[in-house]
Amino acid sequence: MANKEAKHAKNIDGKFYCTDPDDENGEGCIACNVCYTGAPDFFGEDEDGNAFVIKQPDSDDEIALCMEQLEACPVASIGEDG
Numbered sequence: 001m002a003n004k005e006a007k008h009a010k011n012i013d014g015k016f017y018c019t020d021p022d023d024e025n026g027e028g029c030i031a032c033n034v035c036y037t038g039a040p041d042f043f044g045e046d047e048d049g050n051a052f053v054i055k056q057p058d059s060d061d062e063i064a065l066c067m068e069q070l071e072a073c074p075v076a077s078i079g080e081d082g
């Protein structure tokens with residue numbers, strides 16, 4: 001489960017967030033590119049390839065797309081309880 005206390009500094013405010021690679025729980029982003037490749041309208045990458053949320057989903061379809069990325073993230077570094 002993504003650590004709400006270790007959000008990437010560039011996340012746009014809202015429900016969805018990515019966690020920072022320095023997350024002490026070891027659940028931070030590993031720059032695998034799944035989320036920003038799968039949903040580029042909602043997830044971006046910083047200069048190190050680490051992900052952050054650039055736009056919050058609105059419609060049911062958008063939320064479903066972001067949930068797919070959350071479930072596909074190999075290290076559980078996407079949360080939806082922000």
Ligand code: SF4
Pocket residue numbers: 018019028029030031032033034035036049050051069072073074075076077078
């Ligand atoms: S899917 Fe997870 S590990 Fe991969 S880039 Fe996105 S947040 Fe990072």
